[in-house]
Amino acid sequence: MSLMELKHVTKRFPGVVALRNMSLDIKPGEIHGLIGENGAGKSTLIKVLTGVYTPEEGTLIMDGKEVSFKNPREAAAHGIACVYQELNIVRLLSVTDNIFINKALKKKNSPFLEYDKMHERAHDVMLSLGQDIDVKKECGSYGMGIQQMVEIAKAVLIDAKLIIMDEPTSSLGEKEVAQLMKTIRSLKEKGISILFVSHKLEELFELCDRVTVMRDGEHILTKDISEMDNDSLISAMVGRTLDNQYPKMETTRGREALRVEHLNSTGVLKDVSFHANYGEILGFAGLVGAGRTETFRAIFGADNHDSGTIYINEKPATIKSPKDAIRQGIAFLTEDRKGQGLVLTQSVRTNLILSSMKKCKKGLFLDEKHIDQLTGENVDGLKIKISDSKEAVGQLSGGNQQKVVIGKWINTNADIYIFDEPTRGIDVGAKVEVYNIMNNLIKAGKCVIMISSELPEIIGMSDRVIIMREGKIMGELSRESDLLNQETIMKAAWGGAIQ
Structure with missing residues (x-):
């Protein structure tokens, strides 16, 4: 029974x-x-x-x-x-x-x-x-x-x-x-x-x-x-086969988009230095609490840092708040989509323009026709499943909520996209759709940085992988390296040397 x-x-x-x-x-x-x-x-x-x-x-x-x-x-x-x-x-x-x-x-x-x-x-x-x-x-x-x-x-x-x-x-x-x-x-x-x-x-x-x-x-x-x-x-x-769960697109790596030198934050970040290029996906791996999210919150101006220099397009950038980061062409998809990425009680339509509202104005008022057009493009282009654009985003499934967050940032026309745990809590089919969005971004010459705790995802989609532990960078691996595997990444994440 x-x-x-x-x-x-x-x-x-x-x-x-x-x-x-x-x-x-x-x-x-x-x-x-x-x-x-x-x-x-x-x-x-x-x-x-x-x-x-x-x-x-x-x-x-x-x-x-x-x-x-x-x-x-x-x-x-x-x-x-x-x-x-x-x-x-x-x-x-x-x-x-x-x-x-x-x-x-x-x-x-x-x-x-x-x-x-x-x-x-x-x-x-x-x-x-x-x-x-x-x-x-x-x-x-x-x-x-x-x-x-x-x-x-x-x-x-x-x-x-x-x-x-x-x-x-x-x-x-x-x-x-x-x-x-x-x-x-x-x-x-x-x-x-x-x-x-x-x-x-x-x-x-x-x-x-x-x-x-x-x-x-x-x-x-x-x-x-x-x-x-x-x-x-x-x-x-x-209802179909997914022949390639990690549809990595090969592109030509462009010039430097972001460089960070000697970023420090008391008790959190310790001399973090790295660079990211246009036309590539740079992966960040490490255990929970390794400092990956904290690094990019500091870069984005969401958290303070004690010292260090951030360069955008090879020029020093002053970023004291997320507003500064957005002006500098940075988009940050946080790991907490419900708490920090969306306003759950507001409509899909409203959430899609939260980070680009100034661009949606006509004089003192919002340009409703432009917003409707933009929403339609997002819904079609990102395959967001909704019954109505005025539906509260909190009523959507996790995968569709994630696509709304992505659409919100794509509407800023940023140059550098930081994806923090972009496929957490979404299904295999929706994951492939998110990966293809990343592919389209780097195909368009953008820079994508992906923080993920899923090692197959990191290995499958990254051109380079940086491993962190306790606020430090432990090493870097390229896609071409024979060492780019789960064993090497986990060894570095636990404090071992990459050999």
Whole structure:
């Protein structure tokens, strides 16, 4: 018998059928993978399972009985919990307070909380997840890995039968991912079912018993993971084969676009020097916390630096703010697209002109016709899937949100494009589209700098690769070098010499 079944579920929104006749079954104590392109309906499916959305058609069956959830609290009462990609953590509250949020224990006949019992229980739950930590400390004082475990602890606390994990490794380092994998396996051993949603195929093959593929809101297949391979999963997911996952375009390297000399920032950057040319993709690799993002935030004027010189087109540049950087022809696609790249409540149309609004004015007012034309060009050129340009960007899938961020910066007509984790949390098909956007930029003579934690991506798309560790540059590898491989990059990222 299945723990949870969805039978022929349909969910509609104005102008969009998000789920169409969707079926899914999850067995007790299994790790069930769920994969599909951005916009395939995975998020809607999760929200149906957790009571955020009520479907117009279809049936939910749990433990053999038909159920209907009007809200997340009802779903939680049936033992369903979700760890979302954007963690629901209150950073200033303690670990205990976060675990017991909405579930606090009160003293009998008293308005005060039973903190001794709560701390003890919180510590026991975290210990069961392999984390012997001080639960009285602020949650924000711990890293992303611990914060993720706090989210899982919330699910364990309510004796969840089914835990949904939505892209759980997207913001974690290598050691944190290994710990999470260990935790997921231990939850399975306790009979807890996991619905594991990920765009990382290697994680599905490492963890899952079965996998379900969605496309365009519909069920495509469910199979034992042992019956699948990379090619068959990708083909089922995108409806076509991707013969080249990393479509690197060969171009002629041009003159120097950006040079940085002896960039220092107390406790963060240590004598960082490098150059980037027009017509090339320069990759930056390194472990989480290596200083890659911090380097480019300093270059872009988002963070201060103590010393160092930045040259643009071989001339010293004064950049004290992002506004200065934009004037100098630099675009910076941050790794946090939702927090820093977009205004989620605003329309696609508005987000696309956020960095180029001055160019969209006619006198004192915005030129609406020009904005409509520009939006149409972006939507068509970048293949952004929307029902209407006035749709709130927060309603789009991750891949389409990323394309809106890219469109926003392309509209500035910058010369230097910095892509920080450009394919984080987006599917294989959307990744190829992002790579082709990079190819088009360097074909047009632009300079592209890509920061990525995915080594196959770095190796597959870069003309040169710079490796960082603890705020220092450890070495550089060219595309032509026999040493450009994952082993050499990881060795340098851990402090070893490139030989």
